[in-house]
Amino acid sequence: MIKEPDLQRYLTKLSLDYGALVVGYTKIRQVEPVMVIGLPFSNKWILNHPFYITKRFGEEVWNSWKLLKSIAQVLLKEGYLVDMKTPLSIFGDFRPLAVSAGIGNWGKNGLVVNPKYGSNLLFASIFTNAPFESTASNSELSCGDCKLCITACPAKAFESNRFHKTRCFPKAIRGCSECVQVCQSHIK
Template identity: 55%
Template sequence: MDTTDLQRYITKKALNNGALLVGYTKIRRTEPVIIMGFEYSDKWFFNFPITLTKKLGEVYFISKNVQDMIAKELKREGYITNYKTILSIYGDFRPLVVSAGLGEWGRNGLVVNKKYGSGLLYAAIFTNAPFKTENTLILQTSEKHCTECEECIKSCPANAFENNTFHLYRCMPYALKGCAQCLKVCKGNNC
């Protein structure tokens, strides 16, 4: 199968099996990466506090299944694969997500997708398959959907957004308690 057909096949397979978004980009401008977005809602913290682990486990199972299917296909075609799951604590997927055209930087430092807001968990497959990455221009030419409204900044109880800088050490104590105030007020989210 040529790489264009393989790329189409992988995208379709991922979307049909639980991924909400699929994009392609390169890390260090040379190594292809497949980025996939999966369901997430800040409401899980509030509506399902007891079963939060179960909800995350369900999404993890779906995403891992998609990654396993894609890795198997890539290996069958002779390509190398490594991947990081939605629960990976190493690495920051946000720059790759933006580069793949799946969202843009929100004022709150999160990636905001036009359809799903910042309600996504991301997984990545690193490969040597020579995929095309022309979709990295999608958001550069489209209408921006994260406005300058600054509602996320104004609503932050930790005052984590100060002097155009995001202060993680201020945000974390609130976030660990399930704050998500910046997500709730974001006009781009479907909360």
């Protein structure tokens, strides 16, 4: 039996050992604990090599599934409930959970921007009843006057201080990641 404060540290270390880049914890409705895991996303996967992106993304999803399965086994052994969500889960939007867990803040490109990794993260989550403490940080990561993501967008999806998803989506499904590639926040 792992003691409660040590359980969160143990699962964080396990996640990082499995290749996660960042781990945070938050609560839905301030009640239900959620472990949010940031996994690597590389713009090198993007559509210049369509079979490679599928293969590479598949590998990352497979790695995330193995990690989530390992975390689930620990939590189940400790007597907690578990619901796993991989980057491909039809859950909704992981971004608000990642921001709430202190993994990053909202960038001008609408993505979660982490101080070290920029927008280059995929997210997975574990929903549980384990007694996790929230890791939300009060530090504000700000894009400041930077508008690299806005000006780099080939679809002009950020026009008039508004995000136009109908402009972004056709480019995104073809592999556009210009807003992610130019994000400089991780260089600061």
